[in-house]
Amino acid sequence: MQHFPGRCRVRKIGWRLVSRGFTEKELIETLLAGYRSAAPLLGPGDDAGMLSVPDGRLVTTVDTITEDQDFRRVWPCGYRTTGYDVGWKSVAQNLSDINAMGARPTGIVTSLSLPAEIDLGWVASFAAGVSDSIEQLGAHDCAIIGGDVGRGREISVTTTAFGSLDGGEPVLRSGARPGDILAVCGVLGQAAAGVDVLEQATSRSEIQTMPVGDFPSEWPEDVRSAVLGQLRPRPRIGAGAVARASGAHAMLDLSDGLVRDAERIADASGVSIRLESASLEHELRKLHEAAGSTGVDPWKWVLTGGEGFALFAAFDADADLPEDWCFVGRAEPGEAEVRIDERFARDWLAENIGQASSGWDPFR
Template sequence: MAATSTPQQRTVGELGEAGILELLRDSYRGWTTAPGVIGPGDDAAVIPAPGGKFVIATDAMNEGHHFLRSWPSGVTDTGYSTGWKLAAQNLSDMSAMGAVPSAVSISLAMPKTTPVSWVAHFGRGIANACRWLGAPQTVISGGDLTRAETIATSITATANLVDQPILRTAAEDVTGYQLIHTGNVGLAAAGFAVASHPEPRHLYHAEIRALRGFLRPRPPLSQGPKVVGKVSAMMDVSDSILTDADRLAAANGLHAHIDPDWTSRKAAKFAEIAQRYEADANHWVLTGGEDYGLLAVLDPALEIPAGWDVIGYLTTEPQQRPEVTGWDHF
């Protein structure tokens, strides 16, 4: 008699495309419909754009490059964290434009041997990220499935503007303007160090918190729309404070000075973890990415928005930088 797999052992090859789609629909249940929406089931989705314009962005994550199912430390991802992070990073881009997310569409490529349970958890991670990160109005509008040698996934999000979009390039001269930041910084870098440790070890509370920050980042989605009309330019921090502050400054023909006292205060939160992993917490704060905070340019005559910190200013003077300032895909 041929052996049969248990539900926990079943693979997507056994389930087939129709079965996978039904599995994902179940994971997304309650997130595929809204007034005026035509969601999964047709060749394409229809999403309302009440203001006549919408914001759109795409992100991709590939196994072995952006995520692992099993980390050297022994930490495993059921698929939930991959789905959560995929949604979080894309929704953060919407917030950075001063927009409110309206829909996401997900593509998933994977081997036939991928466990069915991984796909189910992946779908739930996307749905729960929308719920718990503050984007409950988001519709999961559909996507695409295909076979590949390793898991690769991408997400496209749309969002509605609350007013004019906030761009990286300001409409005025912003020399001397403040750089302000909201969200976590250095937490994901600390979590990456924990996940990448070459052997399992007992984790303390601070390490578990950092690990969660790395695997399931929490971008401040509500903050972007709140500062529309107040800040002069803005972007999300995907690759690091140094890398992205320099990008924001360069878009305005300037350089970014980062306050060393701010860096030290933030780094102090990770002193215990950094000591245990023989790392430099200042390095995590300045060059660590994947926290998905927001970085904005503010006229120094204006009040600092609640929940934001001044981290430096824009200047005409070049700034000293380490050889590696943050994540680079290539």
């Protein structure tokens, strides 16, 4: 990985990137002018950067978002994704993974690939989204230490994040025990509802006249909130470290849906998980308008919708849950499986919402 300065390993004309009239140097300068974060020991400017690791251990994760896989440049509803949206989400989903280990985010590096038609205004917007995501999500110790730029057929961003456990132990997926209570911190289903709203078709003339980054004027406020939950998710950074300090035995973030991610806890921990539908019904009310506008059963979003990056964790049976955590079920002895009430989850989903899939899988 390059640390911004240096040659770009893509097709060039001389040293000039095939682009809308800007050079690699101008692209990097635009990014660096827009980035704001905590100060690293050594930031962009050399072949690599440096972070302090006082704990002696480094928590790390990497994730990629790619056009037409994780977002559309122009959605069927007419909304045009901004650089700000892409920058925000690329950081938020990685900070969420650090959070889910019970760690504190300390740094990121970002590799940005762009098609030729993207201009520097989009790049500046991307940098603002990266910076605002770090700041507004509360990752105040997280430093931008560099990255890479290149050319591609579509917009693609790969972000690597680093974190510190500050002397504690990581919270793994494998620590749930029979008798534990299961709880979530964050909003369930909102980001998935946002996808279904964005995927609603709008006439071509309306798309052409809609300003970049604007929503259709007829959308109710909670529909807009659902869409923003997809475009600019807000994981509760810091809640993972609080859960670790409160004795969480197992934890992950809900990137692929509550049922699918509960299956991962069940498999790793060797327990049976029972989700209680009555404890999840309050999430449905937050999705009433989105459900009405799309005709989708909100249970689908709450149980199988991903990308909201809420935390899901197991605690002692008699634990006082930390603030903003809500009970959703229990871990029980038995084979690694997930039930909703007394039914196998896949049977419940098939019967109640006509869906056999338990969540998102990018290869299906």
